[in-house]
Structure formats: C-alpha cells, structure tokens
Amino acid sequence: MSDPGCATPMPLADLLSYWLGEMDQVSEAELEQHFFDCEECSARLARLAQLGRAIKHEIRAGRLSALLPARFIQRLKNAGMRVREYRMQPGGSISCTIAPDDDLVVTHLHAELGNVRRLDVIVDEGEGDVRRLQDVAFDPAAGEVVLFPCSADVRKLGVATLRVELVAVSDGAERALGSYTLNHSPHR
Amino acid sequence: MPQSLSSDDDAALARRIAAAAPERDKVAEAEVCRRFVPRVRLFGLRRLRSEAAAADLAQEVLIIVLQKLRDGSIREIERLAAFVLGTARQCIVDSRRNASRRERILEAFPVDFPSLVEEGMEHLDSNRLRDCLQGLAERERAVLMMSFYDDHPADVVGIELGLSVANVRVIRHRGIQRLRECMKLDRELS
Numbered sequence: 001m002s003d004p005g006c007a008t009p010m011p012l013a014d015l016l017s018y019w020l021g022e023m024d025q026v027s028e029a030e031l032e033q034h035f036f037d038c039e040e041c042s043a044r045l046a047r048l049a050q051l052g053r054a055i056k057h058e059i060r061a062g063r064l065s066a067l068l069p070a071r072f073i074q075r076l077k078n079a080g081m082r083v084r085e086y087r088m089q090p091g092g093s094i095s096c097t098i099a100p101d102d103d104l105v106v107t108h109l110h111a112e113l114g115n116v117r118r119l120d121v122i123v124d125e126g127e128g129d130v131r132r133l134q135d136v137a138f139d140p141a142a143g144e145v146v147l148f149p150c151s152a153d154v155r156k157l158g159v160a161t162l163r164v165e166l167v168a169v170s171d172g173a174e175r176a177l178g179s180y181t182l183n184h185s186p187h188r
Numbered sequence: 189m190p191q192s193l194s195s196d197d198d199a200a201l202a203r204r205i206a207a208a209a210p211e212r213d214k215v216a217e218a219e220v221c222r223r224f225v226p227r228v229r230l231f232g233l234r235r236l237r238s239e240a241a242a243a244d245l246a247q248e249v250l251i252i253v254l255q256k257l258r259d260g261s262i263r264e265i266e267r268l269a270a271f272v273l274g275t276a277r278q279c280i281v282d283s284r285r286n287a288s289r290r291e292r293i294l295e296a297f298p299v300d301f302p303s304l305v306e307e308g309m310e311h312l313d314s315n316r317l318r319d320c321l322q323g324l325a326e327r328e329r330a331v332l333m334m335s336f337y338d339d340h341p342a343d344v345v346g347i348e349l350g351l352s353v354a355n356v357r358v359i360r361h362r363g364i365q366r367l368r369e370c371m372k373l374d375r376e377l378s
Contacts, residue, residue, distance in 0.1 A: 043376070
C-alpha cells in the first residue's frame, strides 16, 4: 500500500549506502521492497538523489572550492571536463590563469606528506585576507594535494597573488611543509 | 484529481483498472503512474546510473504493469508494489539479454509519463547549496564532492583519500547531516 506515513522510516545512513552502492544484495533487496511500498521513504530517497545530483552540478559548474586528491581530478578529466593544471614544488612560484574554455583550474601542491597526521592549509589572498583551512583531506602516500578553487571566482580576478602554505599539525606543534606563490593574471 | 482516488490504496486502484477492462480507467491508471513512475525511475537510476535509461525503464515497467492489470493477470493484487519492483528487476535482466524487445514495447505503447524523478519536489536553491557546502569542514566537503560526483561508494573514496571505509562513512554522514540542517531539509531527509 502507498501509505504517505511511514511507521519504520529507513535511516538516512541506509539510504546513503543504498544510493552509493555499498549494500549487500540482501539488504539492498529489503530496502528496495520498502521504498517501493512506502511513498514517504521513496520521496526521501528521491530527495537524497536530487541533492547528490545538485552537488555534482555545482562541481561541474566550478562553483565550489576544496583541497582534493589528484585521483579525483583524474576522474573529472576522464568525465570530459577541461582542467587546466599547474604543478608546484615547495618554495615554487608560477604565473597562472584560466582560459575561457577551461572548466576548472587546479594546482598540484607537492610536498612530503608521509608522516603527516593532520594537514592545515593557510591561504593568503593579500590585503590581510588570510584563511586557515583546517584538517584537510589528503592521501599521505600521494605526496601532493590539489588546490581546487572556485572557477567562477577565479574568472573575476584581476592581477592577483595568492600565497599558500602547507602546515603539518601534530600534538599542538606545527611544521611548515612548503609555501607556494601563485601569480594570477586574467587570460589574454 | 479527486481526493478519494489519491487516498485509495494500491489494491483498490488495481481493482478499478481490472474492472474497467476492456475499457481503460484512465484516472486510476494515471494515479498508478503517479505513484510508481518516480520509484521505478529511482530504482533505474541507482541500477543503471543513467537518466535516459531510467526513464526508459520506468516507461517499460509501467506499460507492462498496466497491461497486466487490464488483463487481470496479477495474482496478488494486494501486493502491487512488490509486483512493480519484480517487473523492474526483470526488465533490467531482460534488457541486458534483449535490447530489441524493449525497443518494440516502447514503440508499441507510447505513453507520456511524468518527466522527472523530482516532479513535485521543491527545487533546490543552488546558491544556498553552494554556501552550505562551502560552510562545511574541509574534509566533509571533499568527501561529499568525491562521493556524489559520480556516486562512488566509501571504499573508492577511501582509497583516493588514504582513509578507511569507516572513516569515510563517518565524515560523509556528518557532512550530509550538516548540509541537511543548513539546507533546511530536516523533515525531508530525517
């Protein structure tokens, strides 16, 4: 029966696991039977799916910024996104831009991350605008994190300098892993 | 749509359709489609990861279900939802075996069904979504982006981030909860 009220709503964690393909076959079949029977839970699952698609849209539109692993950038490229990439070693400086036909621009920040437990990133955009991004996600074995700025914001920039510093944090102590200078200018 | 019809249970709708045969009870059929097309499309999206394929699946399944209802050949009419789900599962198996059969069915019974899974759902405000995502902790935003970009499970995201599956799930769940609160989706995603 299609009952708009649900006596046993599926937990959000289960809906997420189902949607992302993590359930075993038995659990998956049980959840499918429930949401086919239940208007409320099918609507919740639809909302979750809609939210997931909206997040994907924001990524593809270049409207989000994040620190991400290089393997994810490869996924974006495999999906056909045009990604302008820069690669920097600690202490390095580059001239960078974003072209009209670039979907995204990213910078690979290489550093020795092997023994790092927590990684913070300090971003200095000049004129006192300094942000500290705490405990970013990273793969210690990768030896790099990728700066993934909001492309829509980068396109609005004039000539600008961005200084980025990677900092390892452990037991209250900090250790600088590298600093990187990005000299941005609009595309000509 | 009359209130009495939308409050009918599935079996009552099924009986109406069977009783009307060989004529069509178009109102009852439309209500069956309203209820089940979004569910079959969701099921199809999850299994096939393609909007177009999910739309085709929903159309094919509902054509078969309505035909069976008209024929009176569904045995357990009280379990219509289970029959729809079973038909959807079988259609996916069959489509892998025989794509041309599906094409024939779709050509023989062109029917306009609701166009979107989200039909009837409130549109998500993209500016608010962006602000809410940017307001998450760095790890939460990264994990949600990596999970939902192409619907990857925790083990794949964990490999990409050097994290355990359990850790990815905890970060992901916390991120979704915060996003839900920020987007004011508490009631819908409770």
